[in-house]
Amino acid sequence: MNVHSREAELSRALRDGPFHHALRAAIEARGLALHRVRHRLAQRGINVGVTSLSYWQQGARRPARSESLRAVRALEEVLDLPADSLTRHLASAGGAGCERPASRSYQTLVARSDVLRGLLTELEAPLDGGLHTLDHWERVRIGPHRELLTRASQQAVRAHRDGVDRYLAIHHGDPGCAPASVRVHAEENCRVGRVRWHAGASVVVAELLFDTRLRAGETYVFGYAFEDGTGGESREYVRGFSFGGGQYVLQVCFDATALPVRCLSFSRASAAARPSHTQDLTLSGANRTVHLVRxxxxPGILGIGWDWD
Structure with a gap:
């Protein structure tokens, strides 16, 4: 993109927003690397990390605290922009694009949020991945030793910020799971990137890379699977949703030699909450499956539990 095109794009971004688009266009128009931007802010007595600047221009985070707003005003000087050209977009609801749906912190949805936070940090991933689910079909297979063998997912998602090109899939194994032996398979419209795990918490996080970079409002369909079989006796399968609004279908299939005596669906407001809205499920004799549709x-947790004896 030539200088004239960059300036034209910058003018449009400053006029129309949203904030992250305007900031990104300004940095690109000035030809500055983020570490240079950070250095120039530091010369003005303002300390903002490169990671924070990156999140701001991606739309993964939004400056809100007083020191962050002070940094944004300084950015207008550093990037030679008109006064209030960036800050005015923070005063709005976020500018054009796709509205982010109601959400709940992932910390309330998992028992070991500290472990998950550490794995996400290793992958340099924002807490908000920029995607929310429109439709999610999931099939879980329980093996002859009552172990979780596989779980396969087919998802349709929508981006609520620009630049999203990946999804982080999280697998929570049952007690005794060996995360290093869990395998991740990309089945449709994605490929496996980096994989991280924590043995003590039986957690695996896999980066699924898309073949395109989504803009806010765009949708994407992809499929993937985890192959486990390393854990002990499985008694439930749950799925946490940070964002609300999508449809979820969960099907659990049991081996013919290991059938539960009772199955029920339930929801939880958080990982620490007691199950609510429980409903008994009838095991299909032919397919040995139970399912739920919501x-x-x-936001919250949905799942199916079962008793063996």
Whole structure:
């Protein structure tokens, strides 16, 4: 993109927003690397990390605290922009694009949020991945030794910020799981990137890379699977939803030699909460499966549990 085109794009971004688009266009128009921007802010007595600047221009985070707003005003000087050309977009609801749906912190949805936070940090991933689920079909297979063998997912998602090109899939194994032996398979419209795990918490996080970079409002369909079989006796399968509004379908299939005596669906407001809205499920004799369907799932936790004896 030539200088004239960059300036034209910058003018449009400053006029129309949203904030992250305007900031990104300004940095590109000035030809500055983020570490140079950070250095120039530091010369003005303002300390902002490169990671924070990156999140701001991606739309993964939004400056809100007083020191962050002070940094944004300084950015207008550093990037030679008109006064209030960036800050005015923070005063709005966020500018054009796709509205982010109602959400709940992932910390309330998992028992070991500290472990998950550490793995996400290793992958340099924002807490908000920029995607929310429109439709999610999930099939879980329980093996002859009552172990979780596989779980396969097919998802349709929508981006609520620009630049999203990946999804972080999280697998929570049952007690005794060996995360290093869990395998991740990309089945449709994605490929496996980096994989991180924590043995003590039986958690695996896999980066699924898309073949395109989504803009806010765009949708994407992809499929993937985890192959486990390393854990002990499985008694439930749950799915946490940070965002609300999508449809979720969960099917659990049991081996013919290991059938539960009772199955029920349930929801939880958080990982620490007691199950609510429980409903007994009838095991299909032919397919040995039970399922739940929820329209407008989340934010929160949905799952199916079962008793063996």
């Amino acid at each position: 329209a407008g799932a989340g």
